[in-house]
Amino acid sequence: MKALKTWAAAAAMLALAGTSQASPMTLMxxxxxxxxxxxxxxxxxxxxxxxxxxWAAANAWIATLNTSNYAGHNDWRLPxxxxxxxxxxxxxxxxxxxxxxxxTGGELSGLFVTKLGNKGGESVLNQVGDTAxxxxxxxxFSNVGSGGYWSxxxxxxADSGASYGAWSxxxxxxxxxxxxxxxALYAVAVRPVDVAASVPEPQxxxxxxxxxxxxxxxxxxRPA
Numbered sequence: 525m526k527a528l529k530t531w532a533a534a535a536a537m538l539a540l541a542g543t544s545q546a547s548p549m550t551l552m553x554x555x556x557x558x559x560x561x562x563x564x565x566x567x568x569x570x571x572x573x574x575x576x577x578x579w580a581a582a583n584a585w586i587a588t589l590n591t592s593n594y595a596g597h598n599d600w601r602l603p604x605x606x607x608x609x610x611x612x613x614x615x616x617x618x619x620x621x622x623x624x625x626x627x628t629g630g631e632l633s634g635l636f637v638t639k640l641g642n643k644g645g646e647s648v649l650n651q652v653g654d655t656a657x658x659x660x661x662x663x664x665f666s667n668v669g670s671g672g673y674w675s676x677x678x679x680x681x682a683d684s685g686a687s688y689g690a691w692s693x694x695x696x697x698x699x700x701x702x703x704x705x706x707x708a709l710y711a712v713a714v715r716p717v718d719v720a721a722s723v724p725e726p727q728x729x730x731x732x733x734x735x736x737x738x739x740x741x742x743x744x745x746r747p748a
Contacts, residue, residue, distance in 0.1 A: 549639060549661040556595035558664045559717060560639065567635065568595070568713045572667035579690045579705035582674045589713055600713040602676030603631035605691045605700075612700060613644070622691065627700045631714060632675050632693040640665075648695040670696050672709035 548562045557566040574585040582602060590598040605622055612633075613624035625644030627633035636642040640662045641654035647670045651659050662668065672694045679688040679702040692703040703709060 548657075549664055551664055553595040553597075558661075560635070563631075563634065564717050565631065566597075566715050566717045567665075568600075569664060570666050571673075571712045572669050572710055573713075574711055576671075576708035576710055577674075578708060579674055579703075582709075582711040583676070585711060586676075586713055594713075597715055599715045601715065602674055602711065603635070603714045605630045605632075605675050605677035623700060623702075625697070625699050627693075630675065630691075630693075630700065632673055632712075633700050636673075636693055636695055637698060640668075642695055642698040644698045646698060648698070668695070669710040672696075672703060672707070674703075674709050674711045 549558055549560050551557070551569065552559045552566060556569055558569045559566050568589075573589075574582070577585060586600055586602055589600045594600060611629050612622060612627040622630070626637065628638050636648050639658065640648050641651060641658035642648040643650075643653070646652075648662070648668060649670050651662065654662075672692045675691045675693065677691045679691060687705075689702045689704045691700065692709055693700050
């Protein structure tokens with residue numbers, strides 16, 4: 525009975541730790557991906573898998589990841605822009621919803637600014653003033669480039685419908701901006717994740733521990 529109580533206490537402590545102390549970003553797929561459980565997105569942990577490339581090459585690179593079933597998945601894509609984002613500083617006359625520093629509503633800006641602590645005017649690699657969680661999150665990624673990263677969202681001119689370029693995020697200064705598609709930037713891939721299916725809930729893990737503990741006790745009581 526004492527052993528069973530010990531297992532129960534351990535399970536309860538683990539469940540509590542899982543709900544209150546776990547970082548929202550964790551490694552998955554044998555370290556090839558980083559899961560953000562708050563957005564249900566998985567990012568490639570290597571942020572410079574393909575080197576610098578044009579926007580067209582970045583899209584071709586995404587297709588290669590999917591063809592090769594990278595990390596066991598074929599639904600990778602470039603991150604998108606959130607056109608309802610009103611968090612940007614809009615310091616250069618662009619529509620407020622998607623230009624400037626301090627953006628947090630897009631997938632790229634949400635990752636770099638909110639999760640990794642990228643401040644306006646500073647590189648994402650400068651961790652002065654970052655929270656412990658942001659520092660821990662950045663450590664999950666490798667080859668983080670101090671430069672521009674492509675989004676999968678084009679900048680389309682309202683009057684003509686012509687594509688002007690593609691939106692990007694510059695980790696050198698924490699700025700979201702339009703970049704000509706022929707520019708060579710970094711690219712990081714992202715995919716949606718069914719978090720409930722990929723990460724066991726703390727309560728489920730606790731119940732599993734309780735069951736294991738009961739099995740151990742029963743075996744100890746079994747006559748030789």
